[in-house]
Amino acid sequence: MKKSLTLLGAASVLFAMTGADAGAQQTLAQVKQRGALNCQVGLPTPGFYALSADGKWSGLDVDMCRAVAAAIFDDPDKVRYQSVTSAVRFTSLANGESDMLSRTTTWTAVRDSQLGLEFVGVNFYDGQGFLVPKASGIKSARELDGATVCVLTGTTTELNLADYFRANNMRLQAVTNENVNVLVETYLGGGCDAYTNDKSGLAARRSAFPTPDDHVILPETISKEPLGPVVRHGDQNWGDIVRWVLMGLIEAEELGVNSRNLDEMLKSDNPNIKRLLGVEGNIGQGMGLTNDFMVRVIRHLGNYGELYERHVGANTPVGIPREESLNALWTKGGLMYAMPFR
Amino acid sequence: MPDESRLATADRPLVFAPKPSRAPPSSAIGPIAWMRANLFSSVSNALLTLLGAYIVIVVFAAIINWALVDAVWEASNRRECLDKVGRAGACWPGVIAWIPNLLYGLYPKDQVWRINAAFLMLVVWALPLWLPGVRSKLAIGLSAVLLYPFPASYFFHGGEQDLLWTALIALGLAAFAWVWLTTFSERFTGLSFGAFVARVTGDAEQPEESARLRARIGYAVLYLAALALAAQWSLSEVPTRYWGGLFLTLVISGIGITFSLPAGVMLALGRRSHMPFISLCSTAFIELFRSVPLITILFMFNTMLPLFLPVGVEVNRLVRAIVAVCLFAAAYMAEIVRGGLQAILRGQYEAAAAVGLGFWQSTALVIMPQALRIMIPTIVGNFIGLFKDTTLVSIIGLFDLLSMARAVGEDTTWLGLFLEPFFFITLIYFVFCFLMSQYSLNLERRLGAGQRR
Structure with missing residues (x-):
């Protein structure tokens, strides 16, 4: 991170x-x-x-x-x-x-x-990726246009996210917090469509979900870490x-x-x-x-x-x-x- | 034969004797009447009451369901909890497994008894303050504030003692013994410890000097015994980087609270002083520390200070944090005390001067007792604030109660568990702050601060 x-x-x-x-x-x-x-x-x-x-x-x-x-x-x-x-x-x-x-x-x-x-x-x-609910049907980060994304505040993660959305002409609604656990709760509660972090962090967090298999990590890696x-x-x-x-x-x-x-x-x-x-x-x-x-x-x-x-x-x-x-x-x-x- | 009873009645003056009053109707007393008067006095009040009750019931039912009814009490990792109840119920085994860390930080688990013993010692030390028949309460209180830190710090830190350190620890131990010897002698004989020693060792007929000498010998014997004990006393060293959790929070806020009151009084007096140098220094200190956030002061002390020290000199990280907290709290306390001093009428100063009291005497005997009494709510409010402000030390790498609670959810076994530990430490913070606040209310009642003015 x-x-x-x-x-x-x-x-x-x-x-x-x-x-x-x-x-x-x-x-x-x-x-x-x-x-x-x-x-x-x-x-x-x-x-x-x-x-x-x-x-x-x-x-x-x-x-x-x-x-x-x-x-x-x-x-x-x-x-x-x-x-x-x-x-x-x-x-x-x-x-x-x-x-x-x-x-x-x-x-x-x-x-x-x-x-x-x-x-x-x-x-x-490492590299930054996205986690989305499987039920959303999203298969690629390119489909996140207009999505609300949970992201850690005050980090390069946040900057990378903004860069990626701007470079791909997509609209972004970021939900920010400084605590990973709060973001994860928000994401699980449906407060955002996707959660972004380094992929190592995504995998670890997903393992602690009530039903890990209902969530997928999208293939794109949007940054070099x-x-x-x-x-x-x-x-x-x-x-x-x-x-x-x-x-x-x-x-x-x-x-x-x-x-x-x-x-x-x-x-x-x-x-x-x-x-x-x-x-x-x-x-x-x-x-x-x-x-x-x-x-x-x-x-x-x-x-x-x-x-x-x-x-x-x-x-x-x-x-x-x-x-x-x-x-x-x-x-x-x-x-x-x-x-x-x- | 005259009717004696009638005669007796006739002799008595005629007095109107009302019949005993009937009990008030059940609609005017008891809980129903109280509710009618206070909760349902009008339609709008009744609606508000019902709404309030509904909100309270819904919130508490949700909390109780989550924390108790649906909660999991036995599991070996969070996955098991999730499989059982999902996120509907609390997963307490994680918090239970982390309780030693939450309370004592990374302190070696086999040494934790030392912390318990030291806190027990403080309680026992301060106990005589609440016992009736003990006269030397001021001395006992002062000894607890000034001398308890020595044995306590040895309990906490341990390690090698040099000569001075041993002497100071012995002083603390001797004071501890003195507190209880005094308590016993005052409760059972009504004599102070010194007088008691003098009485036991010689007859009362002897001149006063001899009695005083024997009392002094008594104190010396006590100190030597403590010194012998302290020299024998050896505990393994536990560096401060292992300190954490509630223990660390209590150490930092305890020292901050104990230091800030006297320092604040001194600074406030300094600021009101007519001597320009003292007044200027106090004002500069107070304004400097009050106009900077605590987090910045901690940051300065923690990361900037090492830059100005020679290579190889390491000032303990915890000491730096404690010094920062103490100075910050003293600056705030100074302004509270100054506010209290301003509430004392000029006549009090003049009256004190008129009976011939100098500055220190009038301050200590006339002004401060009145000022401190009216400042109790603000002072305790400040203490409570300080207690909670210590959570900021987490930013400089000290694992206080809050950072320990955060760490629970990052433990791979309990990954993502964060509501439960926060719930738990909320209770801990509540208990401490509520006790402080209740104690201050109790103090106010006893001193009659609200009425006497």
């Missing part, structure tokens, strides 16, 4: 950038000294950063935090989660409170270049660490290394696997980590495919099938592509 900054947030981020440089250096040293990674997630959202009844954080983005902690400390639990509203997310990163941000943040040109942020990669490709972890400008080494933990997770899946076969893979003759697991080469030490940092990550958490299936895959309540989606490996027609480990 990609809630836009409030004016307040934007102003303060610009303000914050002036002070960011001082705190930016040696993030890794600070993290090690503190003994824990300050990782910012969002307000609880199923699949990505969910809080359970026993008070534990879990999710795809939470595991990104845990992976970085595992790479540094060999202990994925050495994470202090910070959960703030999206209005202050970049400020909390810029002012040094968070070491990294892992909370379904869309990589955009303005954010990357003007807010003092560095996007290190993409761990989930590459979501990934973010760090501050000014400490490239720290950015490298987060980036290559993410790359390592994807590379491990491509090479078939997972948490179950890790010990066999450590004996593998494949030079790519040897470099990934630090049996050969000095990739980890070059970043200030140990060479076996990916062994730690995979042992505790698994590879990207395992994380995906654990939190958002088809067998979870969120239920987003991975096959033939953008989130499949590049070898299987998706966009998940790790830069070479060498």
Whole structure:
């Protein structure tokens, strides 16, 4: 999800950038000294950063935090989660409170270049779609002319919606609220003809409907939402660490290394696997980590495919099938592509 | 033989003795008459009554149906609830599963007893205030406000204690023991604790100095015992980022409320002061904090403050929020107190001055007691507002009661469950605010604030 900054947030981020440089250096040293990674997630959202009844954080983005902690400390639990509203997310990163941000943040040109942020990669490709009742007979988003659409307010979701309707010469009546649950209730109560959000969110919400099969997600995807972890400008080494933990997770899946076969893979003759697991080469030490940092990550958490299936895959309540989606490996027609480990 | 009874009657002066009055007709008393007088006095009133009754019945019937009759009480996830009753009935198992989080946040569940113990300690501490026969109520109240925070914060936070910290905790424990020793001695012997110690340890014939010395030794022994206890006391550390739910709401608003009243009094006096520097500072502070929304102050304290601190210095997020809330509440309280001060007639000041009271004496003994009494409704209204305003801390990443309730509907097991948790916390907020408001009414009645002026 990609809630836009409030004016307040934007102003303060610009303000914050002036002070960011001082705190930016040696993030890794600070993290090690503190003994824990300050990782910012969002307000609880199923699949990505969910809080359970026993008070534990879990999710795809939470595991990104845990992976970085595992790479540094060999202990994925050495994470202090910070959960703030999206209005202050970049400020909390810029002012040094968070070491990294892992909370379904869309990589955009303005954010990357003007807010003092560095996007290190993409761990989930999302896109905005529409959910409609099956009974309406609507088969395509193009048929939504004149429809009332429920949409989160103050987000790029809202802007994308307006863009799409204008580009297609359609009339739009938006019903806005800042709370997803209120929108869903409105939609279920017949207050709007369609509900729009990122498709990952649509699937998750639909699973909680009284009769999920009475609702369909329309085929159109009206926006690009590459979501990934973010760090501050000014400490490239720290950015490298987060980036290559993410790359390592994807590379491990491509090479078939997972948490179950890790010990066999450590004996593998494949030079790519040897470099990934630090049996050969000095990739980890070059970043200030140990060479076996990916062994730690995979042992505790698994590879990207395992994380995906654990939190958002088809067998979870969120239920987003991975096959033939953008989130499949590049070898299987998706966009998940790790830069070479060498 | 004269009829004695007739004689007796004749002797008595003739007095008109009315027959006992008959009971009023049933149409003039009892519930029926009351209803006729108050609810159905005219056709239009009767119609309004019926309409009102209809609305109340429909609304309450709907709520009761949803919350109780059609509700599901046993399920392991929301899907089961939906399969049973759809959205017609509440799905309480989700809220029940989340109650520990709603009340205590992410506080380690095996340590939750510490929170309960600390709140119990506060209740026990303040109990003597309501007991008859206890004279040192002011001292007991002050000790609760000033010294309870030390043991309470150790209960909540735990961890290592340094020397100063241990000493302060011991002070709190000693005060706690003193409160109850005083209560017992005053109730049963009518003597204060010090006098009681002096009485027990020596005979009353001895000179006063010796008695005072022995009372002091009694206090010292009490403190040393508390110190020994505090030094032994060890609880595991629970960092404030795990604090949440109702507990966090109570901590923030409790500190805010306790701090804002004295600070507000000081600021109000400062603003009315004739000393230009003090007056200027107080006015500037009050106007600055009153003209900015609380959310902005929280935002400033939470996200801006770290920018001005040196690298590596981290001021606790909760402390920042509490400081922001306290300063904001103090500014508002100052204006309330100033309004109360203005209601005190000039004659009171002059009378106080005439009997030779200085500024502090006349303020503390003459002006403030009257001003505070007439300010009770506004002050408590402000406290209630502050209690609810603490929900704003959710924006800076503190999981108070409201944000915890929001999180229930995002838990994959209970996805979409949001009316029920909100209903539940509405009840919690209602209970707290209603108790505060009732207490203030009770206080007003006892002090006769409405009549005495």
